[in-house]
Amino acid sequence: MPFALPDIGDEEIQEVVDCLRSGWITTGPKTKQFEQEFARYIGDGVEAISVNSATAGLHLALEALGVGPGDEVIVPTLTFTATAEVVRYLGADPVLVDIDPVSMNVDVNTIKAAISSRTKVIMPVHYAGLACDMDAILDLAQASGLRVVEDAAHAFPTRYKGKLIGTLASDITVFSFYANKTMTTGEGGMVITRDPKLAERIKIMRIHGISRDAFDRYVSKTPAWFYEVVAPGFKYNLTDIASALGIHQLRKIDRFLLRRQHLAYAYFEGLQGLPLTMPAGTSEHGSHAWHLFVVRLTAKARLGRDELIQKLSEHGIGTSVHYIPLHRHPYWRDTYHLTAEQFPHADAAYQSMLSLPLYTSMTDADQQRVISTLHELLS
Numbered sequence: 398m399p400f401a402l403p404d405i406g407d408e409e410i411q412e413v414v415d416c417l418r419s420g421w422i423t424t425g426p427k428t429k430q431f432e433q434e435f436a437r438y439i440g441d442g443v444e445a446i447s448v449n450s451a452t453a454g455l456h457l458a459l460e461a462l463g464v465g466p467g468d469e470v471i472v473p474t475l476t477f478t479a480t481a482e483v484v485r486y487l488g489a490d491p492v493l494v495d496i497d498p499v500s501m502n503v504d505v506n507t508i509k510a511a512i513s514s515r516t517k518v519i520m521p522v523h524y525a526g527l528a529c530d531m532d533a534i535l536d537l538a539q540a541s542g543l544r545v546v547e548d549a550a551h552a553f554p555t556r557y558k559g560k561l562i563g564t565l566a567s568d569i570t571v572f573s574f575y576a577n578k579t580m581t582t583g584e585g586g587m588v589i590t591r592d593p594k595l596a597e598r599i600k601i602m603r604i605h606g607i608s609r610d611a612f613d614r615y616v617s618k619t620p621a622w623f624y625e626v627v628a629p630g631f632k633y634n635l636t637d638i639a640s641a642l643g644i645h646q647l648r649k650i651d652r653f654l655l656r657r658q659h660l661a662y663a664y665f666e667g668l669q670g671l672p673l674t675m676p677a678g679t680s681e682h683g684s685h686a687w688h689l690f691v692v693r694l695t696a697k698a699r700l701g702r703d704e705l706i707q708k709l710s711e712h713g714i715g716t717s718v719h720y721i722p723l724h725r726h727p728y729w730r731d732t733y734h735l736t737a738e739q740f741p742h743a744d745a746a747y748q749s750m751l752s753l754p755l756y757t758s759m760t761d762a763d764q765q766r767v768i769s770t771l772h773e774l775l776s
């Protein structure tokens with residue numbers, strides 16, 4: 398049993414076959430359709446710009462906001478390296494901050510303490526799929542003249558005070574469709590913004606700094622061969638093969654969410670009484686997409702985290718750790734002279750955490766096996 402598994406049906410397979418037979422396999426009509434349908438799902442008049450990964454999307458977001466050498470971007474230490482690496486792509490410096498030990502999200506007071514005269518952007522991550530306290534972060538950003546880019550790789554769909562992530566007052570939100578995320582295109586991502594200037598820059602930089610993409614040239618009236626390069630852009634466009642998957646994954650996302658919620662609630666119930674700290678669930682301010690179900694062993698547990706992962710693996714149960722905090726990775730630690738003492742909550746969480754299997758095609762019986770094995774190992 399893996400800890401995550403994509404849920405691909407016949408609809409996705411048919412759409413990919415249709416794409417392959419159509420002769421148009423790179424960015425084209427299916428990508429246009431996927432973007433339009435994704436924007437409609439998010440609502441509120443947003444623009445949805447597809448990219449070949451969320452990492453690409455985060456890079457384009459910071460580029461469009463003018464982040465460059467000398468600038469600082471505030472990033473949680475408990476995230477995937479992509480959140481911080483895109484800051485380095487632009488020659489700027491990520492400033493890592495600790496998390497709140499209950500929500501596991503960035504805390505506004507910690508962010509406030511990290512602001513300097515060089516700070517340009519705050520990048521909150523909705524860890525595991527639980528919304529950060531965005532009102533506080535957006536208020537702080539506004540008061541401090543900072544921009545906000547939400548790393549929403551875990552948060553499709555997540556609501557904050559009833560509003561979908563993607564519709565809040567931040568500048569740009571980026572979703573991921575990597576294979577283990579809540580919906581997938583294999584590799585892929587979506588950049589959401591309501592700012593037409595940012596959208597235009599992102600669309601140009603997504604495809605070599607060219608002012609019109611290939612499909613626009615194909616359907617518009619000016620000669621198909623003509624294009625203009627206005628900047629040294631990137632190659633970050635999403636293919637129609639990937640969008641064919643995305644079109645049908647998107648149509649299933651509400652059903653996927655219900656299944657994830659059901660599995661999460663069953664873990665809450667089934668794991669009661671074990672020496673585990675359960676994740677923060679849906680709260681008064683935000684809903685949870687349940688991309689990950691992260692538990693932490695308490696001091697009372699008779700097994701250590703590494704030993705528990707090993708024992709579960711021996712029982713055929715896959716788990717993972719999200720994440721080894723950035724301050725523990727050699728590149729980040731050595732470049733910015735970071736120590737674990739600077740991030741006590743994230744570091745303690747890391748040492749006791751594991752992510753349990755949670756995916757839409759997981760059966761109730763699969764999950765009962767995880768629960769009973771945990772009882773056997775920890776009771």
Ligand SMILES: *Cc1c(COP(=O)(O)O)cnc(C)c1O
Pocket residue numbers: 449450451452453476477479480522548550551572573574575584585586
């Ligand atoms: C998966 C992930 C990313 C990167 O997404 P890709 O689509 O794989 O580039 C970025 N940030 C976080 C928090 C992630 O989990």
